[in-house]
Amino acid sequence: MSSAPVFFHVDLDAFFASVEQMDNPGYKGKPVIVGAAPGHRGVVSACSYEARKFGVHSAMPISEAFRRCPQGIYLPVRMKRYAEVSGVVMGILGEFSPDVRPISIDEASLDMTGTSLLFGPPLGTAEKLKTQVRSRAGVPLSVGIAQNRFLAKMASDFKKPDGLYEVRPGGEEAFIDAVGLPKIWGLGKKTLERLSAIHLDTLAKLRQMGEDSLKSLMGQATGNFLYNAIRGRDIGMYSDTAKSHSISHETTFPEDTSDWEIISLSLLDLSHQVMYRLFAENGKSRTVSIKYRYSDFSTFSCQTTLNHLVASAEELYETGVKLLKAKWNPQVPLRLIGIGFDKVQPGEGSQQELFPTAYDRKGMVEKAVFNMQQKAGEATPVKASLLQRPRRGRR
């Protein structure tokens, strides 16, 4: 008997703030705001539901959060600790499904198809899952259940926090109606504005449009996405087809700067972080990209593809410097600098060159240092493993 598809989407509520409240019981029931320190540049990474009552939300500038909630408990991000708790949660999820796809540090998509013989109906199984995570990992979560990953994701959001919601077969369109057009995952401000400008501002109006009309109005990908999303159909979310990906690091300066010393040192530091990430995942790449942001927040990027693999952090750095120097207007101070690899493929870099270049040799030294640090258990880039998300495959 082939069973109908069932997916769970698990979303940890206000995750960073919840971990802080678990570790410091005195913070329970209070407005906890995790992110940049007030008075510095930065934003809210996560905040407790108590803080949300003051109008604070994630991605809000920390200065604004402080204006709205001066009595809040402001804490720095402890990524290593969150990764630990996340690992415990993911382990528990693995007891419920053989196909757990971590989407981020606080989300996962589970294929639960055919598990009812083992666990019983989905709703009860989700209850058990929630109880297990709460008691063993200590953090609250919301679960969505549906016939595809896209609907399950939105269902997990529907009754947050501590939510549980199942979209029953046949109830897809009614569920989308209940969610409402502006809250459909993948529809952002710009697309909503475009739709509104052509008077396609309700689900009813949109559903009268044929797929081809939507495509010609909004472009192939967006048209196709819209046509399926408003009907609650799968949009190919979180597909597991392994493609090339990117690795990057960036930093915002405490103050805007034109000082080449500061800029180049940052770039060198970031290059080493990026290269270590590449080592850690045994990847290779020929494409170097940089990103820079001026004091007026205008942001640019450029990239170049070499005819050989990048062998070392030195080479990455020097390629980045060339890119930046060719474009940057030093009259205007920089706010941010970033560097990374694009089109990263699995496989060793150029390690066994017959005639190693200076970069190859430097790369070997860097890799040796990296391996030693790995053995000593230090400098493990915590985020590296966590950021290897499944491909997002939105459209």
Next chain:
DNA sequence: TCTGGGGTCCTAGGACCC
């Protein structure tokens, strides 16, 4: 409001080739 950091995917145009 004075706006982090790390990603994915899409689009459009240009280069180049057959």
Next chain:
DNA sequence: TCTGGGGTCCTAGGACCC
């Protein structure tokens, strides 16, 4: 001379998400 159609790769920028 004034002109096709398809394919691939590359790049910059934009939209969106956590």
